[in-house]
Amino acid sequence: MIRLDAMEILDSRGQPTLAVAARLEDGTQAWARVPSGASTGSKEALELRDGDPERFLGKGVERAVAHVLGPLQDAIAGLSPYRQEEIDRALREADGTPAKSRLGANAILGVSMAVARAAAKSRGVPLYRYWKPRGPYRLPVPLLNVINGGRHADNNLDLQEFMLVPHGFPTFRRALQAAAEIYQHLKNHLREKGLSTGVGDEGGFAPDLKSDEEALELLVAAIERAGYRPEKEVSLAIDAAASELGEKGRYRVQGEALESFGLVALYQRWSRLYPIVSLEDGLGEDDPSGWKALNQALGAQWQLVGDDLFVTQKELILWGQRENLANAVLIKPNQVGTLTETWEALEACEKAGWRAIISHRSGETEDTTIADLAVASGAGQIKTGAPARGERTAKYNRLLLIEKELGDEAVYAGPELFPR
Ligand code: PGA
Ligand code: ZN
Numbered sequence: 001m002i003r004l005d006a007m008e009i010l011d012s013r014g015q016p017t018l019a020v021a022a023r024l025e026d027g028t029q030a031w032a033r034v035p036s037g038a039s040t041g042s043k044e045a046l047e048l049r050d051g052d053p054e055r056f057l058g059k060g061v062e063r064a065v066a067h068v069l070g071p072l073q074d075a076i077a078g079l080s081p082y083r084q085e086e087i088d089r090a091l092r093e094a095d096g097t098p099a100k101s102r103l104g105a106n107a108i109l110g111v112s113m114a115v116a117r118a119a120a121k122s123r124g125v126p127l128y129r130y131w132k133p134r135g136p137y138r139l140p141v142p143l144l145n146v147i148n149g150g151r152h153a154d155n156n157l158d159l160q161e162f163m164l165v166p167h168g169f170p171t172f173r174r175a176l177q178a179a180a181e182i183y184q185h186l187k188n189h190l191r192e193k194g195l196s197t198g199v200g201d202e203g204g205f206a207p208d209l210k211s212d213e214e215a216l217e218l219l220v221a222a223i224e225r226a227g228y229r230p231e232k233e234v235s236l237a238i239d240a241a242a243s244e245l246g247e248k249g250r251y252r253v254q255g256e257a258l259e260s261f262g263l264v265a266l267y268q269r270w271s272r273l274y275p276i277v278s279l280e281d282g283l284g285e286d287d288p289s290g291w292k293a294l295n296q297a298l299g300a301q302w303q304l305v306g307d308d309l310f311v312t313q314k315e316l317i318l319w320g321q322r323e324n325l326a327n328a329v330l331i332k333p334n335q336v337g338t339l340t341e342t343w344e345a346l347e348a349c350e351k352a353g354w355r356a357i358i359s360h361r362s363g364e365t366e367d368t369t370i371a372d373l374a375v376a377s378g379a380g381q382i383k384t385g386a387p388a389r390g391e392r393t394a395k396y397n398r399l400l401l402i403e404k405e406l407g408d409e410a411v412y413a414g415p416e417l418f419p420r
Helices: 062-076 082-095 105-123 127-131 173-192 212-225 260-273 288-298 314-322 339-352 367-377 390-409
Strands: 005-012 016-023 029-033 137-141 142-150 161-167 234-239 252-254 255-259 278-281 303-306 328-331 355-359 381-383 408-411
Touching: 005 062, 005 105, 016 062, 016 105, 029 105, 062 082, 062 105, 062 212, 082 105, 082 339, 105 127, 105 328, 105 339, 105 367, 127 367, 137 367, 137 390, 142 212, 161 173, 161 212, 161 278, 173 212, 173 234, 173 390, 173 408, 212 234, 212 260, 252 260, 260 278, 260 288, 288 303, 303 355, 314 339, 328 339, 339 355, 339 367, 355 367, 367 381, 367 390, 390 408
Parallel strands: 137 408, 142 381, 234 278, 278 303, 303 328, 328 355, 355 381
Antiparallel strands: 005 016, 016 029, 142 161, 161 234, 252 255
C-alpha cells in the first residue's frame, strides 16, 4: 500500500507549487517538489492552477493537492512502488487526457517523483543508483546561466540565457569551481563598469547592456579575467527562448525585427566571433522551416537544442529527427508529467544519436531529483542556473556529493562531449 501526502509550498519566485510525499508499507517516506516554468512551450503538459483570485493571485495549487490525495492516491494505492512504469501508467489513466489537463501534470509529476524517491530510499540506495545500479557513471557538464534576460529578468536583453560551459576539466568539481570563479569575476567586472549586479530568476546577473552581443563579450572577458582559456576550457551556450521574441512572424532582437534567415545569419556571425558550443530554442516553436535552415547552417558546429520545440515529448522528438530540425533536446520532466515519459524522451535521443540536456525550470525548489537523473541517464549535460541561489546550488551540490561518493566510478563528460 502506497500512502500519498501533498501540500502547497513556495517555489523560488515565491509562487505556490506542490510538494508530494509517498509512504511505503515498510514505513519509508520521501518528498518530491515540483518546479514551474515561465517561458513555457505551448505543447507542454498542463500545470494546474486554482485560478482563485483570492489566493496567491490565482496561482494556488490546492486543486492539484486534492487530486493527489483523491484520484491519484486511489489509482496507485495497491501497486508496487518499484514498478515505475505501472505507477506512471496508472497516473496517466486516472487523468485520461493527452495533456494531463484534468488532474494536472504538476500533481502527476509530484506523485511520480515521490514514489521513485521513496522506492530508492526503501532499497537503501541513492536515487541515481536505484535507476542505474552499476557504473561507470557519467557526471554531467553543467550549463550555468550567468546572464539572464528575456522573461527571466526585467533588463533590456532579448535573449533569455547566456551560459558558461566548463568542459575542459578532469572532474565535475573542478569544472564547477571554474564556473563559480568566473561568476565572481563577472560580478566584479559589471560593478567596475557601473552596471547592475542584481540577478534574474535563475541567479544570473541581469544588467541593461548595449546589445545581446555585449553579454557574450562580457562572458569571454570574465573567463579570461578568471585565468581560464575560452574555447579550450570554458565555452559559451545560449538559450534564445525565441518563441518569446515573436512579433508578427518576426523576431525582435537587438532593436531589429528579423525574419528567420536574418536571425540565423546573426547566429552565424556569432559563431565566428565567440566560443559558442550550444544554442537552445534559436528559433520559435512554430517555425520548423527556420529550424531546418538553422540546422543546415550550424548543425555541424553547434549543439542545437529544442526546448519549446519538443517539450520533452517522445513523439515530437521523433518528428524533429525525421525532419532534421535539430540535434539535441532539453529534458524537463514537468513538460511531460511522469518519469517514465521522461525516460522515453531520453531513449528517443539516444537511439538517434542526439544529445540530451537535463534541465531545471526557472521556478525551482530545493528538490534535487534532476541531478540524480542526469547521472543515472548518462545524458552528459545538466542546465540548472547560475552557481548561486539555493534552489540552483542544491542541484550542483548534489552532483558534488554524488561525484565524491562514486570516486573512481565517476567520469566527467566534459572532455568527451566537447573535445578541444
Ligand atoms: P522556463 O525557462 O523554465 O521559464 O521555461 C527555462 C528554459 O527556457 O529553458
Ligand atoms: Zn529554454
